[in-house]
Amino acid sequence: MNRNSETEATVLALKQIGEQNRLVTLFVPKDGVITAVLYGGPKSKLRAMVSPYHRGRIWLYTDTVRKSCKISDFDVQNFRPGIRESLFKTWAASLCSELIIKTYAHGESVYKLVQGFLDGLDIAQEQRAKLGLLRFLWRYQCELGLQYNTTTCIQCGALFSGFKPEEQAVPLQSGGGFICPDCCKNAGKTAALMNSVSIEGIFYLQAIENATPQEVRLLKISQNTFSSLQGFLFERTNKTADNHLKTLETSSIIFK
Numbered sequence: 001m002n003r004n005s006e007t008e009a010t011v012l013a014l015k016q017i018g019e020q021n022r023l024v025t026l027f028v029p030k031d032g033v034i035t036a037v038l039y040g041g042p043k044s045k046l047r048a049m050v051s052p053y054h055r056g057r058i059w060l061y062t063d064t065v066r067k068s069c070k071i072s073d074f075d076v077q078n079f080r081p082g083i084r085e086s087l088f089k090t091w092a093a094s095l096c097s098e099l100i101i102k103t104y105a106h107g108e109s110v111y112k113l114v115q116g117f118l119d120g121l122d123i124a125q126e127q128r129a130k131l132g133l134l135r136f137l138w139r140y141q142c143e144l145g146l147q148y149n150t151t152t153c154i155q156c157g158a159l160f161s162g163f164k165p166e167e168q169a170v171p172l173q174s175g176g177g178f179i180c181p182d183c184c185k186n187a188g189k190t191a192a193l194m195n196s197v198s199i200e201g202i203f204y205l206q207a208i209e210n211a212t213p214q215e216v217r218l219l220k221i222s223q224n225t226f227s228s229l230q231g232f233l234f235e236r237t238n239k240t241a242d243n244h245l246k247t248l249e250t251s252s253i254i255f256k
Ligand SMILES: [Zn+2]
Pocket: 153, 154, 155, 156, 157, 158, 179, 180, 181, 182, 183, 184
């Protein structure tokens, strides 16, 4: 049985198939990641509409015998032109897209999270967008149920609020939490030599989980905390996708 359907959708990626057509990867609220074929040459109006990170209402035609799905129309409600204006923003959007595809994201709340991130990338200044990327990556971990204990040391139970912001805690490789500065000293490990996160950084993660997005956007963190959080979040994110995120391989070019 063939059928026509329509849904809200965000374009994630395009791949050329043959001379005229494209295979389009879409993110939709209900089914997550789906693919559909876009027919038409360079002059087709629809082809200009179906472009990465555009969001809108899409009409699909599914042929169940040929097991194919084609795009019949796309009414773009948000073009997000700002994403194409900066190398960092384009890179961050492609990291988001790759993460969604490789973790088979689905569900209304992840869809909403991704829209908030891409909308922010579109309009924010680049420095703010970099911090926005870190918030997105942590929220994504929380959506997957992989968040860490950001209140107490995973080993001795000490409250992180009892330490100075610049002291360093070490994330457990197996996940779940951080080892406090005291436990690191007792174990004879120098936190500075390991991939550590400052106490300020742990508070920032806590705020992302508990405060409103408006409140967190107003928080400032030091450059050192930013770098340590970036290292931690890139590593966790890559792990989530079985260390296969190609976009992250080029992160050193973006974060010079
Ligand atoms: Zn401890």
